[in-house]
Amino acid sequence: MAKILTAGQSISTLEKLRQTMEELGGREKALIASRDRELKSIQQKYALENARFKRQAEAETQKAMEALNEERIRLESHFALRKVRIDHAYENAQKALNEAAEQTRSQQKYENQKELLQANRAHDADLQSVDHVRKSFSAELSNETQRLENSGGLGWRVFKGYGNFRRWLRDGGQPSPGEVSFQDENALLESLKSQLTELESSLSFSVHNALARLFSFVSIWLILCCLGIGGAIVFLMPQVSDAIGATQNRILIGFGGMGGLVMIVYAMGYILARGAARSFVNSFANCTGLIEQCQLAANRSREDATASAREVLQTIESRLEAAWLDADVSATEQCERGLNKLLPQRNRLMARHESMLATALKRLSESRPSGLDNGNFAFHEKDEKGETDQQALQTEVIRRFDQEIGDVCSDWNRLIPAWCSDLNTSREAVRQMEQTWNTASTQGWEVPLSGEPAGCFAQITIDWKEFAPSVPTDSSMHLPKGACLQVPMVFKMPLGESVLFESEGPAPEQIIEAINHTALELLLTAPAGRMRFTLIDPVGLGKNFAGLMHLADYDDQLINRRIWTQPNQIEQCLFDLTEHMEKVTQMYLRNEYDTLGEYNQVAGNIAEKYHVLVVSDFPTGFSESALRRLHNIAVSGARCGVFLLLHRDRRQAMSEDAVVHDLREHCVWIQSQKNGYRLGAHAWTGVHLNWIDRVKLQDTVHLIHQIGQANVDSNRVQVPFSQITPKPDACWTQDTSASLKVPIGRTGASKLQYLTLGKGTQQHALIAGKTGSGKSTLFHVIVSNLALWCSPDQVEFYLIDFKKGVEFKCYAAHKMPHARVVAIESDREFGLSVLERVDQELRRRGDLFREKGVQDLARYRSAEDTQPLPRTLLMIDEFQEYFVEDDHVAQNAAVLLDRIVRQGRAFGIHVILGSQTLGGAYTLARTTFAQMAVRIALQCDEADSYLIMDENNAAPRLLSRPGEGIYNNRNGAVEGNSPFQTVWLNDDERDTYLQQVSTLAQNHASKETGPVVFEGNAPADIRDNHELVAALGIEPSGDPEETCAWLGAPNSIKGPTGAAFGVQSSSNLLIIGQNEEMAFSMIISSLISLAAQQSSDRAEFIVLDAFPDHSAKREMMDQVIAMLPHRVRSLKHERLEDIMERLETHMDRRAEHGAVHGEIYFIVIGLQLFKKLRPEDEFSFSANEEE
Template sequence: MGFSKSNEQRTRVMSALDAMRQQIGLVLGAARAGREVAETELAGLELEQKVVHAGLDEAAQDEEILAALRRPAMSQVSSWLNTVRAQFHTDASTVPRRLRELVAETSAGAGRLPPGEWLGKIGTGSAPPELWRVGSAALSTSDPRDRFDVAVPLLDESHLAITPAPKTREQVDALVEALLMRVLSSVEPGAVRVHLWDIGQLTSVLPNLYPLSKTSALTLYDPTRLQDLLDELSGHIRRIHAQAMQAGHTSLRGMRAALGKRTEPWRIAVLFGNGETWATEPLRELKRIAGGAHAAGISLIAVDVPHVLGGSVENIRLLDERRVVTSMTGPNLVAQLDPAIPSGQVSGAAGKIAEALIARQGGPRSFADLLPPELGKANSAEELRAPVGFFEGDPVEVVIGDSSPHALIGGPSGSGKTNFLYALLGSLAARYPPDELALYLLDFKEGVSFAGLAPGRKDATWLPHAKLIGVNVNTDREFGLALLRFLSDELRRRSTAAKEHEVTNLAGLRQEDPDGHWPRIVAVVDEFQYLFAGRDAVTNQATALLEDIARRGRAQGIHLILASQDVAGIEAFWGKPAVFEQCTLRIAMPKARRVLAEANTAAVSAPRWHAVLNHDSGVAHGNQLAHVPDASGKDVFATLQRRLWDAYADEHDRPRLFDGAHSPVLEHVPAFGELKPGGAVTALLGQSIDVEDTACGIELAHAPGRNLAVLGTAAAEALSILDSAARSLARQYEEGAVEFLLRCPVERCLPAVERLAEDLVAHGHRAVVLDSLAPTLAELVAAEPETAKILLLYGVDAELPSLEVKEPGQLKSGLDHLRVVLKQGPGKGTHTLGWWRGTARLKDTLGFGGNDDIGAWAALDVQGSELSPFAAGQVVHWSPRPGRALYFDRSTHATPEVIIPFLRPDRENP
């Protein structure tokens, strides 16, 4: 029983083993079959690969490939090859036609036609082709119908890298030249600008194109100045990017499509290398440019530059003088370059394009071309914008606003700086009415640059926008300081109003306070460096005020235009860049230096009658070259001024004219005309150097010290001060209410004193020219005056010897009496106005402790160091200069001020 059970188990085991052996055999057989199939398929794929690499024609002649194809197992490959060959021949008959049609669709006119059909004709298109022909190719050489155009993209589409073969530079030049001529002949003149740089040649870089170099269509760069080209391209990219972003576009192409017109020309930069590796930094810059170039309308053509450019790049590789391989057609199709265009034909066609571009620009532009069709239609709430010149026929604008609040203009003598200022002022004034624009004009150099903008003897018109005109102020730095003080006060006034209305800029203030008068203010200071000519209080105050106005003025619509022949010499700003940093608008005239950024030398090579405008703090990428028309010639600006005067003069006052070369006339001063009897009595001494036309004088109150001393040997100025004081006082007293007592021991001054006395009598007052002073002084001390008395003393120092003598029996000398009159006279209505020709003699006159008896003084040719005892002990900075006086009134002044004595009526020197 047990044995039977064991046999049964053994039988089941053997059956299982047999079944397993059978299954394993099946699996192994299937594996062998699968392996054979896989090996056959692999062999077929390898064979297909060999055929593909060799090409159908080459494979048909390869014995190894043919032997493999004869094997039965490769019948499928043979069938596939037959199918491919049949399909190829079927397609090959249509491919050239389709390629020709494709190129025709994307490349019209000069983009693909033979040169004979377009060379020498002027382009008119605004939308250039997408592809540009360089040659042709064929799928086979047996049938001419197999040939088709080989073209490459350019402009907005792609960069181009050209790799030459040995000794093919001539063919490369012809290829690049033909491409450029196709592009230039497809678009309107000026729509494309070409930049040429060759690492190995100073000249002869595509010389057939040189007729274009007299225009902006072609720019050549020195082989050692690659950085100039890279800086220009990178700056252009940044500028276009900023413009496009502000307009809501991502590229110049998109902005062009949205506007429906070209806003900027395309640029093609051709760089000829020599196969050598570039330095790291220029290579990095080139790659950055290539990456952002297409969005800015820039295409690069790099010849023999062995580097990978950024962005979309097509390649042309020369195999020899005629054959090339392009990335457009693939590495296995060899194309034939088009024959070179004869050099004479290229040069002639380039000349015609140049002439057409010049003609399109309209030839020389005039000042009238800067003016708008209608006067005074612009609004200055946001900014001021006006053209000042032209570039290739298009206006070049100056923009003054929050982003470019102040301007710095530089140019040596004769460079056209004054003409530019006239072009700017005229263009602004023509666009903005006086309620929108107020001008404050100051010229420090010796001349009358702005004098014609004020009414004169020959022309009674004035520029209605001008509120202040200062000329010939090279010796009156105080006037520039007064202007800065005025602007600072106006800035404070506007800031207060802005806070009240809870706004932060002029546009907001004008919106919230439409009834207020808030024009934009433009202050032009020509040769402004004179403000900082000395190391004194004027320089310190001017620097502080200018920095504050430059920093805060933009928000309140107060703008500075600072012009100079040489900004390098302004020591006051060394280490204080606040003003220059705010002058983001830089304007450099030809040969100007250090006006633009340090490395920006564009102005050095600028032609005459041109200016380089830069709204980006002088950085090279912001350069705009502009031809500035003649705005300062005879009757040019005057014609516009007459139109503006006719339009606005009835509603606007004439500007205040300050001419440092002429002494003011007392009768023309508003303060003199306002004088009349009654109220405080003031003796006018001279004109204040201030923005307002004001006179400076001493109030003759009945208080101690209300006397005046004129100090110095300058007789003409001394006589003028005492003359104007007497004449102004005469207008403030009723007839018989004042007596003038005049004493002049200086022989040469006596005629002028006698004429003054006659005029005072003619005005109804008693005026006596004294033969001697001592008796009159004794009378003034002894008796109470019945009327006001004005004691006018000329050359007191000449009188002192006689005054110091005591008469027999007298306890007091004439000098003692004079001291009593000086001390007690003002309280009794007697005031002394005297002229001492030296400070020492004045001290002798006053005696110990008598300085307080002279409450005011006017110093002429006296050094500041001598005046400290009479100025409360403070250090006085004063260097005498003709026609000026330093005035100090201890009751009103903190520090002395410079005044201009009035011109005496007789205009004669004593």
């Protein structure tokens, strides 16, 4: 970009021009006017042609876009129909499952109804049979009852002549004492028949007894009455006796004799019939009782039969109800299992459907229709041709007019070329910057990678007639077109001036717009991350700069987090700025650089930011202390890269007139007047100050968001790691006897920042920084650079990473000889075992030092006959994970860390603890922290700043970019702060250097076996099992008392994890899990482990698996079996029944003889697949009958 003059430089140049231009004439005005007309005509013609070509290209583009939209609609419609089909198929499958379940229920219901109908029919038949039997019995009983009634009537007729007999018959007799009551109705009926037969037999005798029956026809009382009446008549009517011819007495005696004879006959008949009558009455009573018993027995039998039939029916109904419930439950479960299988299928289909749709739409969006390319190509081709033609015409016009005004140009260029060139160059550069602004506000812009930030806040219009008598207007004479010269007022860094705006009253809209647009232009023209603003608005309370607050959504450091409004906030902001100026002056500039710009040119990618303090309505809200700090900024800020954009309200009185005087002296001063604004320090005529007419600030929100987006990662500064690495011939040359010293970054423009441990109180380090601050990179820098500078005899590492990542995995992958332990995604228990290992090393070194009578590592190494003893560096990232729970792990870790930190310094053991925040590490004693003199603070908040440093040192809160840090070796005291930038080490570069370290180890014949690696979320590598490797390397002999099936790596520092098999009960292993690959790997590892520990003639393996032929697992299993010298039997050689029978035979033989002839290992892979191994009474359930 061409050089842009600052506002002060432009004003100075105008002053010199004004003095010179009064001496020059303007003979070229008429020629220039003609030339301008022709040029304008050519430009209009080109504009019309360009517009026509553009319309044609837009028409073709529109047509292509319509075709693209139609294709998109077709695709969406096609996939919508496909989704409907998937839903329809899913619904049909659901319906089929429901119908199948309903069919099962219907079938069971049909069978239940059928069987219930048969049961009801049987029940009705039983009842009908009972009724038939009862009716038959009742008919027969009725017949016998009729016989009894007939016999009773006959008996009544036979014995009714005797009163006692009639009374007996009415009262009924008594059953025979010897008679038995039967329960069976048929037996009772037979008894009744027998009794009736006897009754009829006895009654027939009485019927033939004429004397007994005599009085059954004529009552004795009737006879006696007749005889009495006859006697009375004879006695009362003597004429009757006379008529008869007998005496009255004789007749009366005859009647009396006849009466006596009747009584005698009656008595004889009574005596003769009394026994028969008594027997008849008793037999009749017995028969009557038997009839009642028969009826009762018949009723009881019918009730029993009916109850039995009903019980059978109820039993059948209960059984059918249970069968219906079982069928309903089975159908429901079958339906639910089917639905559970269907839903994942539908989800997979829908996911695949959505993926296909997204892929099709993406492919369609990525494809460009030919109409777009053709239309754009034709437009650009015609545009380029038109532009070429226009340039040719313009060149011809300019050439022609140049010939005519050559003499005038010669004189003009000879007098004032330098000043006009500077102004025009600056103006053109500003115009390009304004084009960048216009393009950025509509189409976006490309973030500059270099350059000086600049912003045009106003322009001065020079009226040549008033400013000077004759003002040339032709641009070829280095003056702008027209009668006026527009000189931009540019706020530029790093050599620019601050700007002071003054007005009567609060800041007017024009000044606020100018300040806001200037801030945006500074951000547009500055490389990302090189600008920082502090906004103060005590009257508007943030309203004046509210649009810039959008920047905080992307990087709050761009505007110092917020807009400050309160006096205490303003004072703090000015304090931070003056503190920053002190840091820049004392740490960076010193007496080496005049300005921050010079420093940044040398510093390169660790250049410091430029700060702009933006203030409205000054001096409102400014205390005396704030005024003094503002005065310092105005006088000395430009050298330190701190500038002012300040508005002053002249109506507000100030107690410090010197501040206003110095502000006006060191700033470009613009003041308001009745009809506008002017330069406060110059009273030129023909000079008018105008504000730049730009888009309203509220219409630039999208541009502000673009600027914010461009600055999201702008704080990243990458200092190459190669700047701190040793040269190839210097690798592994550093001696750590006195101390451990390694460069980790750059401080200042050209110096290196070193991490030093083992010197004085600088024994341990504490590193803290929030997420993204570069803490992990710093860890890698320390480890990688130490591995390059120092050999394994000089330094060794114990690396623990509690983050859910693989930060330290590269050191395990490259088998870095310096590493003793590498814990990746470590759990707390393994981390504790590492501390215990370091504690054991501390005790071991203590014993060695006592043997040699030395007190530190340097004296030990200088002693005779000593083994190499490197400095030990224990590095723990996110160490607070030890203390997330209050348990024995946290307690033991706190004790071990405290002991290592306190005692390790004398034995060359150093600790580096890293954390994103120290807020969760309170379980660790504060005295432990106090032993860690070296503090490295990366980006963190104010609370963590006080925790990692001390209570008076909040400097880390001002750190603003990743990798930027403060190195402090005085327990966090302010005087120990040393700002630095960590070098950048990417993964590929780190792997390259680690490979270089591996090569060095090979060249030096390092005996290190590699680190103990624990990766919490990765499978173990069987090749790392040293015990298995040793077993494979020797020939087994004899019978070992115990063999071990190694399963994997441990989660602590110990030998590999395995299952021991000995000659004892329950010496078996069951592996259960859903990860088939992991289970298969454990089986293979166990098979190889057991085979490696026993000779081929003392061990036999039986392997059952269900792997399909030509599968990967099948091939691997066959390969392993083929390599084993032992006898291995499988389903490929024998049937499962034969294998189990032979195994049972072996067990019985060994149990009988009590001798063991070699080991037999029965290995089943996929136990659930061998149904023949299941007990016969084991139930299994499946979604359908086939399964």
